[in-house]
Amino acid sequence: MMTELRDKVALVTGGTRGIGYCIAEALLAEGARVFISGRDVGNLKSALGNLRRNAKDRVDGISADVRRYEDCRRLVQAAAERFGGLDILVNNAGIGIMKPVDQLTPEDWDATIQTNLSGVFYCCHEAIPLMRKRGGGYVYNISSLAGVNPFAGGAAYNASKFGLNGFSEAMMQDVRYDGIRVSYIMPGSVDTDLAAASGSRSRETWKLTGADIAKAVVDLYKFPQSALASRIEMRPSRPPRKK
Numbered sequence: 102m103m104t105e106l107r108d109k110v111a112l113v114t115g116g117t118r119g120i121g122y123c124i125a126e127a128l129l130a131e132g133a134r135v136f137i138s139g140r141d142v143g144n145l146k147s148a149l150g151n152l153r154r155n156a157k158d159r160v161d162g163i164s165a166d167v168r169r170y171e172d173c174r175r176l177v178q179a180a181a182e183r184f185g186g187l188d189i190l191v192n193n194a195g196i197g198i199m200k201p202v203d204q205l206t207p208e209d210w211d212a213t214i215q216t217n218l219s220g221v222f223y224c225c226h227e228a229i230p231l232m233r234k235r236g237g238g239y240v241y242n243i244s245s246l247a248g249v250n251p252f253a254g255g256a257a258y259n260a261s262k263f264g265l266n267g268f269s270e271a272m273m274q275d276v277r278y279d280g281i282r283v284s285y286i287m288p289g290s291v292d293t294d295l296a297a298a299s300g301s302r303s304r305e306t307w308k309l310t311g312a313d314i315a316k317a318v319v320d321l322y323k324f325p326q327s328a329l330a331s332r333i334e335m336r337p338s339r340p341p342r343k344k
Contacts, residue, residue: 105323107132110184112177114138114167114224115194117148119293120243123311124191127319129156133189136180137162167194167220168212177227187231191318192221193243195261199254210257217261221268229276237280241318242269246289246334262287266332273331282329284321288314289336307337 111128115121116137125135129152137152139145142164152160161183165172181187196216198209221242232238247255248262266285273283292308313335321330 105131106319109133109188110136110180110186111189111191112136112138112180112187112224112228113191113193114165114176114220116162116191117141117144120288120291120311120314121191121193122148122152123315124193124318125152125160127312127315128189129160131319134159134184136160136176136183138165138167138176138194140164140166167223168215170223173220173223174227177224177231181231186235187228187238188235189239189241189322190224190228190232191241191243192224193241194220195243197258199258200256201254202256205257213257213261214264217258218264218268221265225272229279229281232276232281233279238282239322240272240276240281240283241321242283242285243314244269244285244287246287246336248287249334270331273329277329284329284331284333286314286317286333286335289334290340307340309335309337 106128111133113121113125113135116125117139121137125137128135137148137160139148145162145164149160149162163176163179165176167173177187194216196213198205198213200209225240228240242265244265245262247259248266251259269283269285276283288309290308291314292305292310317333317335324330
């Protein structure tokens with residue numbers, strides 16, 4: 102186990118599957134204590150059962166919906182109470198509803214913005230004071246290349262990720278002198294449940310994996326304190342050639 106992350110306390114939203122689960126797994130492998138959340142109680146129990154096979158009592162979690170401020174407040178407090186503080190926040194929970202604007206419902210729009218953007222604000226709002234008490238910390242916001250590249254059918258998703266990128270840049274400047282580092286990671290095509298929901302049903306080996314994103318999180322944490330890679334773009338190295 103690497104000493105940089107040993108015994109650090111990390112909270113990973115959307116940590117029951119996909120990218121979030123991989124990040125939780127990677128942080129645990131480095132010796133951190135990890136608290137995860139997810140909306141589905143069944144997925145949460147399954148994820149905790151799997152992670153505890155190796156991590157034992159260094160992992161815990163609760164069900165929470167990041168669209169609700171009270172859930173986020175309860176989640177951050179639960180993580181800090183369980184492990185004695187908070188050093189790392191990974192805002193990973195996200196959804197993608199891909200429809201043209203005239204086909205998007207107000208409910209689709211609200212769900213996307215509340216999950217991908219408001220939920221990040223809620224968790225950061227609660228986590229930053231706890232990190233200040235620890236003398237610093239690290240916030241990772243899992244964004245997307247859709248935050249810089251708009252596409253047809255992506256109005257709600259693009260808006261949420263463009264907003265997340267701007268939020269991350271501003272917050273980084275808010276907290277840098279508190280010893281709190283902020284990075285946002287923008288993956289391209291990732292082989293996850295979210296990709297399947299947007300129309301790609303089969304597993305495609307050329308895509309990034311959740312483990313790729315998790316490695317970026319771990320590597321960023323180990324950067325020298327004097328350096329901050331605040332914005333990371335990740336792409337598959339060999340996507341299919343365009344015809």
